[in-house]
Amino acid sequence: GSTASSLTCGTASLLVLRANARRKQAIFVNDSDTVIYLAKGPQATLNTGIRLNALGGNYEMSKKLGNLYLGAVNGISGVAGKVVLTTEGV
Secondary structure (H helix, E strand, C coil): CEEEEEEEECCCCEEEECCCCCCCEEEEEECCCCCEEEEECCCCCCCCCEEECCCCCEEEEECCCCCCCCCCEEEEECCCCEEEEEEEEC
């Protein structure tokens, strides 16, 4: 099954996806007008990691793509109140 969520990122690092040993796939979509950065691990930092461009920028990770990560993913934006959508398949 899969689980979808919507989270509001701001100027401090925020957990957008918990660690999950059963994860098979995860998709992240930027549903805002400002760039959001993702980090595989405990702390997201502006201008580093995975860049989700504004207005639909996205990133997918899966075993099939060879980039599956089972740990926590965090996000940050240079402006408060920006939305990142996540879908996790297990």
